[in-house]
Amino acid sequence: MEYAISVLLSGISVGGQYALIAIGYTMVYGILRLINFAHGDVFMVAGLMGIYFTASMPLYLSLPLVIILTVVLGFVIERVAYKPLRSAPRMSVMISAIGVSYLLQNTATYITGGQPMTYPVIPFLSDTVNVAGTLTKWVVILTPILVIVLVLALTQLINRTKIGMAMRAVAKDFETSQLMGIKINSVISMTFIIGSALAAVGSILYFTNYQSIVPTAGAMPGLKAFVAAVFGGIGSVPGAVIGAFIIGICETVIKGLPSAWDVSVFSDAFTFALLIVILVFKPTGLFGEKATDKV
């Protein structure tokens, strides 16, 4: 029982961390129809920045700095690599995203020398706490709460503010919203800023849990977060969050199954199998809008 609770708890927290990354994917896809392959690597870079900054300055300075610089990184990537290709075919933009991901990974290898880096212990988050008889880290408890707060704030932003309205308009119809006087570029930048900020928060939580960072550390969480976004219906923020929680929980449960069954190697594969099954029955994901083709 206690074991079950601890597995479930860590599943929820991993899910929450995926959710924070997935929001970045889903928002960018909703607006640009672009699978931003570089997002997972932005997440990894945020983790590396966390290591380097906490080594040289106190936490109350370093953590905000990590978030700010990740936002700047996301903004710059959009301006340099995606904006010039706005009129190009969608494939070009996606290739550009793969190129950026490649660049970030290689630069990270160059700077770290390819060695795994260890994420610092953040005092409060790493402390243990007793929940229903199982010892766990505070980060496990805090992640879902933080995710829910952030998502609520985000939905308020999208539904209530002017920029949020602009985002919805652009997601609905790129060209018409441009004609209506919406400044497309600032809306897109805003999307990337929000996505990167959430990825930075996600990286602090995720790497407090899994402390080792290699240059490809962003690839798998990134891919899974993207799967979560597709799973929930890409373009929909609540969909991405729910998808991420489902995937996080499934993954940890499979990892937690008795080792005699030897199925933990399938924890990643199961995520993708689930995705394929969902896509076959609901081609646009759980909460996705139905796409209709006009001839």
Next chain:
Amino acid sequence: MLQQEKSKKGSFIALICIAALLALVVLVENLGALVPNLPSVLRPTSQLFIVLKKGAVYSLVAVSMNLLNGFTGLFSLGQAGFMLLGAYTYAILTVPMANKDQVYYLFGGSAVKFSLQELFGGLFGNTGVGGAVSLVLGVLVALILAGLVAAFFAWLIGLPVLRLKSDYLAIATLGFAEILRAIFQWQKLGPVTNGANMIKSFPTFSSFNVQNADGEVVLRLSTFVPFLVAVVCIAVIVLLITSSYGRAFKAIREDEIAAEAMGINLAKHKSLSFCISSFFAGVGGALFAMYATNAQAKAFTSTMTYEILLIVVIGGIGSISGSCIATFLYVACSEWWLRFLDTPVILDSGFQIPLLRDGFRMVVFSIIIMIVVLFFRKGIMGEKELPDLFRKRKKKAAPAAAAGEEGSSNG
């Protein structure tokens, strides 16, 4: 009539060019035996031959991906998965009996109690000319089986996922590749797949070097073999693309609904394109295993698919020759030409040139790629093929046609 003669002449020229290319490869590789004191670039240990081998393997995979992404318009990211299937099929079927216990030592020997080349060896003998024949036949059959296994799985996964559109198809095929990777690393399949460990000691490219009785290499064919296989496979793909099937594929790429209205069976053609592409990806995967001298599930990650996709796009989506040229440029850049960036250089004055150290090569390489992607959006060749370039030049030479050509080529 005239058109037909022209195309016959064209394919004749193409055949001669390909034969010349293959002969050149054999010549360059064996230059060491003919000419003493060769510059180090042309010696058998040179990076050049690694680039050529890897380039031949990757160009086949890139062309197979181009068939799917560029010519049929199906955006699939499963290439690494199908390569993995091919690589493992080849490796499992060709590890010689004598090496099985050593390769599969964790699992007490392999569940596959034969190797193809030794089966043929039973017919033709295991030494001398008979040995060569059985090696060639064994490898050939293993390569074809590698392709067939990949094609079969492509058909299987294609049944549900080919109904999906663009990005959804991409992510589903990517997921399928990841699932395959997990299955092949599963310890319970160890007697067949060797679990998470690599399979090695199977015939590789250098097994094809002809040796004399003393074990000295007389004729090097280790670069020729991948070239030959790649050339034959790519030629088959080209023939397919110029056939009526190829035209149907292109119609599907341009507009699915219109193609369907013209009487093209969408499901059938999509599945056909997917299976053929995977077949050649499987063959490419088997060649990759030969190149790397081992088969290991860890190698076939989504990064590999991205790499191949990058090559296809840099070469020009929908251009076979573009894919081939881009592959060799890509492989040469990443493996050879930029290598000097990885070694720190200290000048005589004691000044160390900044930045140069391990890993810098890949940083520069990815920056080059970004520049190509951002500023040469259509890739090296666009949608044109190599012969198109010559044709255009000829027409430009005729002054009367020049003005008209200019207009239409821009349009």
